[in-house]
Amino acid sequence: MANATPDNPTPVKPPKPHARLEKWIWILIYGGLFLVILGIATGRTDAALGWSMAVPGGVVVLVGIVLIYVRSRLNDKK
Secondary structure, three states: OOOOOOOOOOOOOOOOOOHHHHHHHHHHHHHHHHHHHHHHHHHOOOHHHHHHHHHHHHHHHHHHHHHHHHHHHOOOOO
16 A cells, blocks of 8 residues: 655745736736737627727737736745
């Protein structure tokens, strides 16, 4: 029968120092793209409402892209 608790514990991975920033980057990018697509689809019936959804969505995507650049410049060493 196999040993249920091995003698050698599995190594624990160190926490990612910028995990919260990376999470927000992708939330902003995907959320912004969703708003852009929703704005384009809505713009077919109501142009003003479509633009008022697509433009902020594009700005949110741009913020996410800028945060990718900021993340690339951060130092991972403590």
